[in-house]
Amino acid sequence: MSIALTTQLICFSILSLVIIVGALGVILLDSIVYSAFLLGGVFMSVAGLYLLLNASFVAAAQVLVYVGAVNVLIIFAIMLVNKKEDLKPIDNLKSRRIISTSICLTLLSLLVRVDSTDVWNLASPSTSIGEDSTIRIGEHLFSDYLLPFEVASILLLMAMIGAIVLARRDVMNQDISTGLPVDQELIEKAREPLLVKKK
């Protein structure tokens, strides 16, 4: 076995181990802050796997979008509302756990079943395009994948409008279709929080 292959194998095992352990940590740890930071580690390791597959552009995009934007925003949100409060006990916790575990196991077995068939066994290109993949991705985004690419921006716009409406509910208190003021009781005003008044 050549040195390059050995290095690849070692990197792959470490990255997969970090992904699996990190992902388990994200869902099993009690501290939400640790979960968020571990999520960042998992995203980074996935980027490492992309690098191993010679997809350096996808790896950098993964780091930029998932680690640099998504994960930072998650941590940011956690730290802005970092209240130490005891959650309400949930009824039938045991049965809920059993049900969710069985659903997850079913999904896992489905995935394993799909993976064991060879539907994804595409013939890999004889020569890896490597660094040219950036150009190839750009060409595809602006030719045959143009519509999905542009529709994704509409999704982002909707999310943005939604965020603005949620954040500025004290300003937008008129019903858009009728022009009448919306039921004030349902709107949390900046000065007098709804939850405090309704005791």
Place this chain on the structure above:
Amino acid sequence: MEYGLDLEHSFNEILKGLGLSSEIAHIIWLPLPMLLVLVSAVLGVLVTVWLERKISAAAQQRIGPEYAGALGVLQPIADGLKLLVKEDIIPAKADSILFTAGPILVLVPVILSWLIVPFGQNLLISNVGIGIFLWIALSSIQPIGLLMSGYASNNKYSLLGGLRAAAQSISYEIPLALSVLAVVLMTNSLSTVDIVNQQSGAGILSWNIWRQPVGFIIFWICALAECERLPFDLPEAEEELVAGYQTEYAGMKFALFYLGSYINLILSALLVSILYLGGWGFPVPVEVLAKILNLPINAPLIQIFTASIGIVMTVLKAYLLVFVAILLRWTTPRVRIDQLLDLGWKFLLPISLANLLITAALKLAFPQVFGG
């Protein structure tokens, strides 16, 4: 454009001459440029710290460090040694794992970004195809480290500093990336070597600063904000937040932050010189000089000469920018957090978008000037 010294190739040939396989030669070669760049980055920090002390002294009509070596050049080493032997304190109520991991996460991406900084045609660690994009991606990891150390310190000033740092770096990353994108648009490549080569046609006249003046200013402002230098040093604003996310840190962990911020400053200056000031290019193209002196461009002696000129030019341009940054730090007041975010989102973002659109239009209209 395949000219210039290829040290890696000659090194491998020598080792192969000694009877080693090419793979082993490659493995022996690999750490050498990394070590070299790491050492030069740390040396660069020492020089910058000395410059900062001297220039700040001059700006405030003091003398500055004077007794440690000639003109106080050994002062930064004394600073470093002091931090090295200081006690490493972790506050009792702090989260010790995150507290330790925070500074590492801040420093590592910055050092990794040196991967793409070219000092000559072949004088860089790796000419990766995604080049400048790698730097943008890596610099987006830093806020996680800042948030981590801010949270783990268990101190309200630290937390506020960490949150401010993250908000600042998210807001200034977007105009930064957009102004880089305009340069990439003109180069047709993300690789830093290609970006410099595209500016090497007519010496100083073909530098990107003439074709991207707006982009240059946006990039410089955003780079200062990313480095948390005054006028944008809100995350560690002394009068408001003690020292921001670094408040609880001491000894070597504090030194990591210190090192990280200065390496980041030098890196940003280097990248400005690569993106806008022609990188390793001499104001008059070396080819023209060689022709005037009637020397062949591929002669070994000329090659060594051009390579050293390249390194000197890159470092000189970078340090001119560092000088500007230091002067700005000691002569401008700090902006408020709302002014900072307003500047980022309401001014720099639209301007950089317009800059990108205009660059694209100019590229279509004048392909020979703006890269076809």
